[in-house]
Amino acid sequence: MKLDRDFYNRDAVTVARELLGKRVVHQEDGICRAGIIVETEAYMGVEDKGAHSYGGRRTPRNEVMYGPPGYSYVYIIYGMYNCLNAVVNEAGTPQGVLIRALEPTEGIDVMAEARFGKASLLTPREMRNLTNGPGKLCGALGLTRAHNGLDLLGDELFITDPLVPFASFEVNAGPRINIDYAEEAVHYPWRFTIQDNPYLSRK
DNA sequence: AGCACGATTGCCT
DNA sequence: GGCAATCGTGCTT
Numbered sequence: 001m002k003l004d005r006d007f008y009n010r011d012a013v014t015v016a017r018e019l020l021g022k023r024v025v026h027q028e029d030g031i032c033r034a035g036i037i038v039e040t041e042a043y044m045g046v047e048d049k050g051a052h053s054y055g056g057r058r059t060p061r062n063e064v065m066y067g068p069p070g071y072s073y074v075y076i077i078y079g080m081y082n083c084l085n086a087v088v089n090e091a092g093t094p095q096g097v098l099i100r101a102l103e104p105t106e107g108i109d110v111m112a113e114a115r116f117g118k119a120s121l122l123t124p125r126e127m128r129n130l131t132n133g134p135g136k137l138c139g140a141l142g143l144t145r146a147h148n149g150l151d152l153l154g155d156e157l158f159i160t161d162p163l164v165p166f167a168s169f170e171v172n173a174g175p176r177i178n179i180d181y182a183e184e185a186v187h188y189p190w191r192f193t194i195q196d197n198p199y200l201s202r203k
Numbered sequence: 204a205g206c207a208c209g210a211t212t213g214c215c216t
Numbered sequence: 217g218g219c220a221a222t223c224g225t226g227c228t229t
Contacts, residue, residue, distance in 0.1 A: 041210065050210070061225060079223030081211050098210055135211050145224090178210060201211095 001161045002153055008069035008088045012042035012095040015088045016192050017173075019097060021166045022159050023105065024084075026141040033110050033141050035102030035131055036166055037159075038197040041176045042190040043085070045095040050182035050190075053094035064149045065094035072157055074138070074148040081135030082144050086152060086159070100177070100191070102131040103199045104140070105163075111140035133201040170195035177201070 003022065008015060017040075025034040043051040045065075052062045052075070064073050065087050073085040073096050085096040104111055109119040111130055116122070122130070131137040138144070143157070150157045173189040180186065193200050 043210075052210080057226090059226065075210085076224055078209055078211050078221080079225095080221075083210060085210085096210095100210085129213095133211070176210070181209090 003070075003159050003161075005068075005070050005153065008086060008152070009090055010088065012044050012088050012097050013190055015086065016040040016042035016097045016190065017171060019086070019099070019159070020171055020192055020194050021162060021169065023162045024099065024102060024141070024157075024159050025106075026143060026147075026157050028142065028156060031107060031110055033107030035104040035106075035137070035141075036162055037099055037101075038103050038194040038199050039099075039101035039201055040192050041098040041100055042192075043096045043098065044190070045089070045093055048182075048188075049185040050176060050179040050188075051094075051096070053096075056094075058094070062094065065096055067091055067149075070152045072147055072150045072152060074143055074145055076145055077135065082138035083134045084138055084141075084143055084147075098134060099137065100134045101193075101197075101199050101201045102137045102140075103197060104131050110142075114142055115140050128198060132199045169197070 019037050022037050045053050046056050053065050068091045069088045071087045084099045089095040113119045131140045172193045172195045174191050176191045
């Protein structure tokens with residue numbers, strides 16, 4: 001069951017919290033790769049010094065944030081990694097939720113091939129490193145800037161309820177990662193994690 | 204046209 | 217723990 005448009009039509013903090021435990025799917029060329037979201041960050045838009053859209057900054061890169069909710073925002077960081085966000089809130093309020101880590105569930109062999117060049121016989125360490133970071137999960141799912149602006153209610157990249165009920169979990173909130181430039185916003189508790197999940201990007 | 208920097212990762216000590 | 221890699225992007229000139 002895909003999350004509907006209204007799910008995304010709320011503020012980023014609310015959506016970031018509620019995306020925990022949901023299932024991200026990338027389906028391309030008949031190949032399905034998916035995982036459960038275990039870590040997110042909220043970027044609250046024009047008033048959030050951590051956000052790409054802070055102060056109403058609008059560029060070709062973040063243009064999709066200014067469109068309707070429920071679309072992908074994929075951007076390149078450090079010249080080599082991609083980060084996946086869901087655009088949230090009504091059109092014109094440029095907020096987003098960064099997907100920071102997944103627990104892999106489907107297409108693990110394909111993800112392993114994409115990350116490590118082998119489809120099986122992963123060490124426990126490799127298994128954990130498959131999707132425990134925003135750049136890593138994009139690598140595993142095969143997501144690039146070419147997947148920017150996709151409708152998350154479409155058939156290529158979408159988010160659903162989990163196929164089988166995910167074990168009950170506690171949600172933790174803490175400061176976001178690597179936004180040292182964000183002044184007072186540095187300490188806002190807008191990073192959400194499933195407590196003790198083995199696929200978190202850090203403790 | 205040039206330049207400083209980043210919502211990261213992986214390798215090294 | 218530290219730090220280099222690597223280049224698209226945005227902003228200045």
